[in-house]
Structure formats: structure tokens, C-alpha cells
Amino acid sequence: MKHLILFLLIGVLGSAWLPAIPAHAAAHASFTSQQPVAQPLVPVTIAVHIPGYNGSATLVIFDGQQRFAGSFPLTIANGQGLVEVIPRGALGSHWAALFTADGQMVANGPIYRLDAETTLHSGVAAYDQLYPTVRRFMAADRLSYILDGQLVTGYRSPDSPLLWLRDHYYQNRAFRYFETDLRSLPEAFARIQAADGSLPDFLARLEWEIPAFRTPVEADVEFLFVQLIFETWQVTGDTAWMLRMLPAAQRAIDYTMRDPLRWEPTLGLVKRPFTIDTWDFEYGPPMFNPNTGELGPRHWIDEQTKWGIFHGDNTGLAAALNALALMEEAAGQSNLAAVRRTITADLMTRLNALSWNGRFYTHHVKLIPYNVPGVDEAEQLSLSNAIALNRGVLSETQGRAIVAEYLRRLNDPQRIAFAEWYSIDPPFPSGTFGMNGRLGERPGEYVNGGIMPLVGGELARGAFRYGYESYGFNILQRYIDLIERTGATYLWYYPTGGIAPVHEFLPTDGWGASAMLGAMIEGAAGIEDSAIGFQNVTISPRWSADPIHDIRDVYAVARYAASDAYTAYRWHITPPTANRPGQLVLTATGSGEMFRLRLLLPPSMTPQTVTLNGTTLPLQIEQIGFSRYLILDVKGPIITVNVTLTL
Structure with a gap:
């Protein structure tokens, strides 16, 4: 496990990462989650301590399946710092490594346990x-x-x-x-x-x-x-x-x-x-x-x-x-x-x-x-x-x-x-x-x-x-x-x-x-298991179609109680006006590997651009009756989709 994680860290941090670990930093640096049990996509504050250090640092987190679950930069002043992280990925104990600006890993170990409930x-x-x-x-x-x-x-x-x-x-x-x-x-x-x-x-x-x-x-x-x-x-x-x-x-x-x-x-x-x-x-x-x-x-x-x-x-x-x-x-x-x-x-x-x-x-x-x-x-x-x-x-x-x-x-x-x-x-x-x-x-x-x-x-x-x-x-x-x-x-x-x-x-x-x-x-909510244990899941949030309620923000989790299989997302829409574009944002994660995202587009709005984790993608539209869905097939567990909408 440790060899796999160190290999992944090299991929995350690049050649700047150096294998030497300062003895004094390794002995005294630490990080502590203010919530020992975290929920998917619910921000958690992590207190970081590196004695005698001032400057930037990076906290890298891996999930319960040893998958990369996020890299979070922070600033350390007088040896102390706080960073807000977004828990993602598989349930169970999550592991983190802390790096200073010169690429030195000064602390590592468990950071919190991720749990979920429907x-x-x-x-x-x-x-x-x-x-x-x-x-x-x-x-x-x-x-x-x-x-x-x-x-x-x-x-x-x-x-x-x-x-x-x-x-x-x-x-x-x-x-x-x-x-x-x-x-x-x-x-x-x-x-x-x-x-x-x-x-x-x-x-x-x-x-x-x-x-x-x-x-x-x-x-x-x-x-x-x-x-x-x-x-x-x-x-x-x-x-x-x-x-x-x-x-x-x-x-x-x-x-x-x-x-x-x-x-x-x-x-x-x-x-x-x-x-x-x-x-x-x-x-x-x-x-x-x-x-x-x-x-x-x-x-x-x-x-x-x-x-x-x-x-x-x-x-x-x-x-x-x-x-x-x-x-x-x-x-x-x-x-x-x-x-x-x-x-x-x-x-x-x-x-x-x-x-x-x-x-x-x-x-x-x-x-x-x-x-x-x-x-x-x-x-x-x-x-x-x-x-x-x-x-x-x-x-x-x-x-x-x-x-x-x-x-x-x-x-x-x-x-x-x-x-x-x-x-x-x-x-x-x-x-x-x-x-x-x-x-x-x-x-x-x-x-x-x-x-x-x-x-x-x-x-x-x-x-x-x-x-x-x-x-x-x-x-x-x-x-x-x-x-x-x-x-x-x-x-x-x-x-x-x-x-x-x-x-x-x-x-x-x-x-x-x-x-x-x-x-x-x-x-x-549109969370539908397409295979076994949410390994392949379809997410089709349909909140914009509610004829009575003007729903703008949703947090949804579906968790199987008999296993650690789950899917979670946050969905937000800002309707466009005549003077500015709107946005449809979906942040999703889960225990699975593959996600099909089907984002229902309000009938009066036109998608202009779509990005996945910051990368612009071509628009792919699926029509069912009069309903239009923007389709993306992606790998998890880190998913952030941003769609620009106009009238």
C-alpha cells in the first residue's frame, strides 16, 4: 500500500518531490481533522502544524481504496495553518501526506474516516x-x-x-x-x-x-x-x-x-x-x-x-x-x-x-x-x-x-x-x-x-x-x-x-x-445504479423540472446500508439573465469508478460551454421527448462539471 501511495504522490507532485525527509520536521509536523468522521462533499477543516516553518504547503489525500482524492494547498505562518478539504471517494479511513514548498514530505497518516448515509x-x-x-x-x-x-x-x-x-x-x-x-x-x-x-x-x-x-x-x-x-x-x-x-x-x-x-x-x-x-x-x-x-x-x-x-x-x-x-x-x-x-x-x-x-x-x-x-x-x-x-x-x-x-x-x-x-x-x-x-x-x-x-x-x-x-x-x-x-x-x-x-x-x-x-x-435526484455497488452509476439531477418549487441547490447521497457503496453530489443552478450568463454546476463523488452524468437543461436555456475538472469538453446532447440532457461519461472519484447557460 505504501509503495502504491508514494508512486501516486510522485504523479501528483511531479519531479519537485524529493525522497529525503528532514528528521526534525518528520518528528514534529502534524495535521488534525476537526471532524474525525467526515461526510462526502461536506467541507472539513484540517489544522496543520509544522514547527518553525513559514510558507506554502500541500495536503494530498487518498481514499479508502487508495485512490487520489484531492490536493489542497495552504499557507503556513509561524508553524500553523488551516485548510478546508472536500472529502471524496470511497468510504473508510482516508490517508494524507503533507508537503512543504520544496517538495519534502513532513507528515503522513490517517486523516479522517469517510462515512455516508442516504x-x-x-x-x-x-x-x-x-x-x-x-x-x-x-x-x-x-x-x-x-x-x-x-x-x-x-x-x-x-x-x-x-x-x-x-x-x-x-x-x-x-x-x-x-x-x-x-x-x-x-x-x-x-x-x-x-x-x-x-x-x-x-x-x-x-x-x-x-x-x-x-x-x-x-x-x-x-x-x-x-x-x-x-x-x-x-x-x-x-x-x-x-x-x-x-x-x-x-x-x-x-x-x-x-x-x-x-x-x-x-x-x-x-x-x-x-x-x-x-x-x-x-x-x-x-x-x-x-x-x-x-x-x-x-x-x-x-x-x-x-x-x-x-x-x-x-x-x-x-x-x-x-x-x-x-x-x-x-x-x-x-x-x-x-x-x-x-x-x-x-x-x-x-x-x-x-x-x-x-x-x-x-x-x-x-x-x-x-x-x-x-x-x-x-x-x-x-x-x-x-x-x-x-x-x-x-x-x-x-x-x-x-x-x-x-x-x-x-x-x-x-x-x-x-x-x-x-x-x-x-x-x-x-x-x-x-x-x-x-x-x-x-x-x-x-x-x-x-x-x-x-x-x-x-x-x-x-x-x-x-x-x-x-x-x-x-x-x-x-x-x-x-x-x-x-x-x-x-x-x-x-x-x-x-x-x-x-x-x-x-x-x-x-x-x-x-x-x-x-x-x-x-x-x-437521479442517482441510479447501472451495475453492481454503484461501480457504474448514472446521475441525472432533474430538480430544474419541478413545476412548483424553484430549487437552486441540492445535496444528495444514496448509500447501500449492506455495503460501502454510495454516490453523492451537489447540484447548483444560477439562471442566466439578459445581461449575464448562468451556470449549472455539479460536483459528484462516490465509491464507484465510472459515472454517466446526464444534466437536465431547463427548456429556456442554452448551454454554451462545459468543463470537467477545468477542462473544456464538446457539448453532447441527448433528447428524450422535449427534454434535453447534457451527457458526460467520466471516471471518478473527483468530478466537477460547470456548464455556462444563456437565454
């Missing part, structure tokens, strides 16, 4: 409090218990005191920033994976005598398992763990694409019984539970089951195949990874030909046509359209079309619902899905037309992604207003704003809250 300071209190609010909600959803002699930790459904794989997976949009036990739940599911690769919906609760169970009509469990393994790897950076889990992920995908209950070979797509979107009860009258004899929803497959193609199962499988390919490449299985990507492209081509109607995905394409009275199925917009926006499998044209359709329904003068976050719209008539009186049987209830924050959060994140940035901010503000109304968040609301029966649903819905927080961090 943080947002935008000057808008409602935005800045969303992360702590969601974290507080989700503390009530965290569930841990011993299963087969091992502690399992996960995030429960708001309508069931069990650990469902799907509810846990979708909540990881938020808990990745504060939860450290990410491995135990996917490991628990892997332990009970069937020989054919299939998985249950939820884990057993033995103290309640509830076994693990798969609702037979579900077709999405396996691809969610694969995505959960991938995203756990992404957050923890634990490649050895991922490689141990990879065979289970491969078996799960093989099951989906081979089992006759899940795969339609004539179309080359995932099939399922006619359920409402991804939910677990199917079309038709109530049926008797074959295990208990109780009359209830149609969770089981029988001779009355009606089959079809649901778009969400297939966009989800496509996303999981892409994730699996990345894991297989890391395992040295590049040929298999290439096959996965080919299958993904073919699958999306077939799905688009069958289900894409030009505005959104048709809810359910029947394998054998039949009529569902009382609803225009061609106009039914179901919730997995919003989820598809963030699965990385849509074209820009498709993504913009889906967002535009939700926006059109928001602005529909005939709209009665308080928000356009429909589980499905229009809903099915009462009794279409027989529930024996349970919620969801009537239109406007539960997944049959209820309003769901989980849809709003996915929609907002997609709006930011596809050039509808102001709409994304609008959704976030309305969700914040909804929370402030009751101090709670629910899985679903009646279209007129009423709350579902409180005895059936937690007032701390983690699914919707996670989706909204994902929209804030990945959408508004």
Missing part, C-alpha cells in the same frame, strides 16, 4: 423528509423469525402477516438504503425450491402452523426470485454469494419457460389464468378451497380456468433474463448469457406483436376468446404497465406512450378518482371475480380499480425516465399530500379517497412507499 437536502422540506418518513413506515413492516433454525428477515405484505416474495422484492426499492440483512430471505426461498425449479409465494410461519404455499394461479414468483437475487448482489456487492445462488436462479427461469402450467409454447410467452394483473385470484364465481372446503376466491386451477397472456409476466421475465445474463457473465458463462439476451429480445418481439396496442399493453389476451360483460377490455389499463416502465425492456416510444396514457386519464374531465394510480381502469363489474364477499369483488375495491401508491411510484419513476419530469414531481407531491392527510400510507384507496378497512391493511404500506422513494432517489 440523505437529501433540497430546501423543500416535504421532499427532504420523504426518506425518513418511508423508513419509519417500513420499520413497522420488517418481520424476523426463526425458520428451520435460521433467522429470516424480510418485509411483509400490508395485507398479510407473512413474508411473500413479491411484496418483499418490490419493497427493496427502499430498504436497500437502510437494511443490512438482505441475504436471509432469498436463501430461505432457495432452501425450499422444488426439484422442478418452482417456488412458493410465501415462507412458512410454523408457530402459526402455516406452511409455505404457492397460489396455483401465480406465474411471476420465479422471475421475481431471480430479480431479488440480482438486486441483492447489486446492493451487497457479494459476488461469492451470488454465485452460490445462481443455480437456483437458473432452475427458476427454466421452470417458467418449460412447465406447461406457466409456458405457452405456441406463442413462446408466459401464460396464466385470467387474473387481475399480477394478483392471485382468477375470473369466475367463488370456488371451494380444496384443502379446507371454505368458499372463497378462485386461487386454484380447475376445469373452469380460462387461460391467457398477461403482459406483466412477460416484461418481468424479460427483465429477469437480462439480470440472469449479467450474473452468468460474472460466473464466466458468457455463451449462456448471450443466449439469454437473444431469448429476451425474441420474447419482447412476440409480446409486443400480441399485446401492445400502441398506447399500452392490453391487460389479458385470451387464448380462447370469450366475452366479459360490462367492461371495455380494450381500454383496461392495468398496473403492470407502470411497472414495465422501469424494467429496462421497453423502447422509448413505448415508455413515453404509457406515461402519456396515464397523464391523459389524469386530465380526463370525466375522471372521478382522486388519482390516476389505478390498479386497473376501468374496473370489472361487481361479481366478475367472485370473492364470496371479500374486498375486490366490487369495482373500486382493492386491485379491482382501487387507487394504489405502488402504481403512482412506478409511474413517477417512469415519468422521470421518459422525459415527463414535471409529471414525476407532480406525482411525488400528491403522494406527500396524501401522507400528510392521515399520517399514514395504505396499499390502496377507494377512488373517492376513502381508506380501506383499517383492520385488514397496515397503515404503513411498504410497497407503495418504496415505489415513491424509488421515484425520489432514482428519478428526481
Whole structure:
């Protein structure tokens, strides 16, 4: 380590650096941080002491990965000096060396420990409090218990005191920033994976005598398992763990694409019984539970089951195949990874030909046509359209079309619902899905037309992604207003704003809250992990698009609690006037190596010049809809971009 650092110092200071170190200076010179624990990009004052010395000096700092993290000049008078440094780079103990004007190193050693926590300071209190609010909600959803002699930790459904794989997976949009036990739940599911690769919906609760169970009509469990393994790897950076889990992920995908209950070979797509979107009860009258004899929803497959193609199962499988390919490449299985990507492209081509109607995905394409009275199925917009926006499998044209359709329904003068976050719209008539009186049987209830924050959060994140940035901010503000109304968040609301029966649903819905927080961090703040552990990160600050707040200065940090992976930036804009140019400044750092910067340009402003760490670069503009982004691909951890703007 010392040899590497000395080599780097030669590069930083050049030939003026001399190897001889004066004994008296080495013995008595020192530097001390006034903050032993520093935060990224938050200035820290360092007190420097070189007895008997007057003149200039330089403090050179290296990060926890031994990367150069900054050189800071100062003046020493009567042996004393102060210098303000900007902490950057990897977390952990940072090391510094102090040099006098003649190039002599007079002190070296640890200077401070860099730490980080997910943080947002935008000057808008409602935005800045969303992360702590969601974290507080989700503390009530965290569930841990011993299963087969091992502690399992996960995030429960708001309508069931069990650990469902799907509810846990979708909540990881938020808990990745504060939860450290990410491995135990996917490991628990892997332990009970069937020989054919299939998985249950939820884990057993033995103290309640509830076994693990798969609702037979579900077709999405396996691809969610694969995505959960991938995203756990992404957050923890634990490649050895991922490689141990990879065979289970491969078996799960093989099951989906081979089992006759899940795969339609004539179309080359995932099939399922006619359920409402991804939910677990199917079309038709109530049926008797074959295990208990109780009359209830149609969770089981029988001779009355009606089959079809649901778009969400297939966009989800496509996303999981892409994730699996990345894991297989890391395992040295590049040929298999290439096959996965080919299958993904073919699958999306077939799905688009069958289900894409030009505005959104048709809810359910029947394998054998039949009529569902009382609803225009061609106009039914179901919730997995919003989820598809963030699965990385849509074209820009498709993504913009889906967002535009939700926006059109928001602005529909005939709209009665308080928000356009429909589980499905229009809903099915009462009794279409027989529930024996349970919620969801009537239109406007539960997944049959209820309003769901989980849809709003996915929609907002997609709006930011596809050039509808102001709409994304609008959704976030309305969700914040909804929370402030009751101090709670629910899985679903009646279209007129009423709350579902409180005895059936937690007032701390983690699914919707996670989706909204994902929209804030990945959408508004624009910090998006493009690989594993923020090693390759995209930063797209979109604050200038807020239609209500005039945001000028932002400090944002995204940190994975289960690892030292993080990204931080400061963003500032000074709008131009008729008499002077304006400036857009981004200072960024993080644990990663590569950064793609996408700086949203206000519509009335024109970029004239751009510099990166003082070096002028050519302008590269990306257009998404009416939105313009200035694009730079740079290496970290020291990044300062300055854009000159004119009217």
C-alpha cells in the first residue's frame, strides 16, 4: 500500500518531490481533522502544524481504496495553518501526506474516516423528509423469525402477516438504503425450491402452523426470485454469494419457460389464468378451497380456468433474463448469457406483436376468446404497465406512450378518482371475480380499480425516465399530500379517497412507499445504479423540472446500508439573465469508478460551454421527448462539471 501511495504522490507532485525527509520536521509536523468522521462533499477543516516553518504547503489525500482524492494547498505562518478539504471517494479511513514548498514530505497518516448515509437536502422540506418518513413506515413492516433454525428477515405484505416474495422484492426499492440483512430471505426461498425449479409465494410461519404455499394461479414468483437475487448482489456487492445462488436462479427461469402450467409454447410467452394483473385470484364465481372446503376466491386451477397472456409476466421475465445474463457473465458463462439476451429480445418481439396496442399493453389476451360483460377490455389499463416502465425492456416510444396514457386519464374531465394510480381502469363489474364477499369483488375495491401508491411510484419513476419530469414531481407531491392527510400510507384507496378497512391493511404500506422513494432517489435526484455497488452509476439531477418549487441547490447521497457503496453530489443552478450568463454546476463523488452524468437543461436555456475538472469538453446532447440532457461519461472519484447557460 505504501509503495502504491508514494508512486501516486510522485504523479501528483511531479519531479519537485524529493525522497529525503528532514528528521526534525518528520518528528514534529502534524495535521488534525476537526471532524474525525467526515461526510462526502461536506467541507472539513484540517489544522496543520509544522514547527518553525513559514510558507506554502500541500495536503494530498487518498481514499479508502487508495485512490487520489484531492490536493489542497495552504499557507503556513509561524508553524500553523488551516485548510478546508472536500472529502471524496470511497468510504473508510482516508490517508494524507503533507508537503512543504520544496517538495519534502513532513507528515503522513490517517486523516479522517469517510462515512455516508442516504440523505437529501433540497430546501423543500416535504421532499427532504420523504426518506425518513418511508423508513419509519417500513420499520413497522420488517418481520424476523426463526425458520428451520435460521433467522429470516424480510418485509411483509400490508395485507398479510407473512413474508411473500413479491411484496418483499418490490419493497427493496427502499430498504436497500437502510437494511443490512438482505441475504436471509432469498436463501430461505432457495432452501425450499422444488426439484422442478418452482417456488412458493410465501415462507412458512410454523408457530402459526402455516406452511409455505404457492397460489396455483401465480406465474411471476420465479422471475421475481431471480430479480431479488440480482438486486441483492447489486446492493451487497457479494459476488461469492451470488454465485452460490445462481443455480437456483437458473432452475427458476427454466421452470417458467418449460412447465406447461406457466409456458405457452405456441406463442413462446408466459401464460396464466385470467387474473387481475399480477394478483392471485382468477375470473369466475367463488370456488371451494380444496384443502379446507371454505368458499372463497378462485386461487386454484380447475376445469373452469380460462387461460391467457398477461403482459406483466412477460416484461418481468424479460427483465429477469437480462439480470440472469449479467450474473452468468460474472460466473464466466458468457455463451449462456448471450443466449439469454437473444431469448429476451425474441420474447419482447412476440409480446409486443400480441399485446401492445400502441398506447399500452392490453391487460389479458385470451387464448380462447370469450366475452366479459360490462367492461371495455380494450381500454383496461392495468398496473403492470407502470411497472414495465422501469424494467429496462421497453423502447422509448413505448415508455413515453404509457406515461402519456396515464397523464391523459389524469386530465380526463370525466375522471372521478382522486388519482390516476389505478390498479386497473376501468374496473370489472361487481361479481366478475367472485370473492364470496371479500374486498375486490366490487369495482373500486382493492386491485379491482382501487387507487394504489405502488402504481403512482412506478409511474413517477417512469415519468422521470421518459422525459415527463414535471409529471414525476407532480406525482411525488400528491403522494406527500396524501401522507400528510392521515399520517399514514395504505396499499390502496377507494377512488373517492376513502381508506380501506383499517383492520385488514397496515397503515404503513411498504410497497407503495418504496415505489415513491424509488421515484425520489432514482428519478428526481437521479442517482441510479447501472451495475453492481454503484461501480457504474448514472446521475441525472432533474430538480430544474419541478413545476412548483424553484430549487437552486441540492445535496444528495444514496448509500447501500449492506455495503460501502454510495454516490453523492451537489447540484447548483444560477439562471442566466439578459445581461449575464448562468451556470449549472455539479460536483459528484462516490465509491464507484465510472459515472454517466446526464444534466437536465431547463427548456429556456442554452448551454454554451462545459468543463470537467477545468477542462473544456464538446457539448453532447441527448433528447428524450422535449427534454434535453447534457451527457458526460467520466471516471471518478473527483468530478466537477460547470456548464455556462444563456437565454
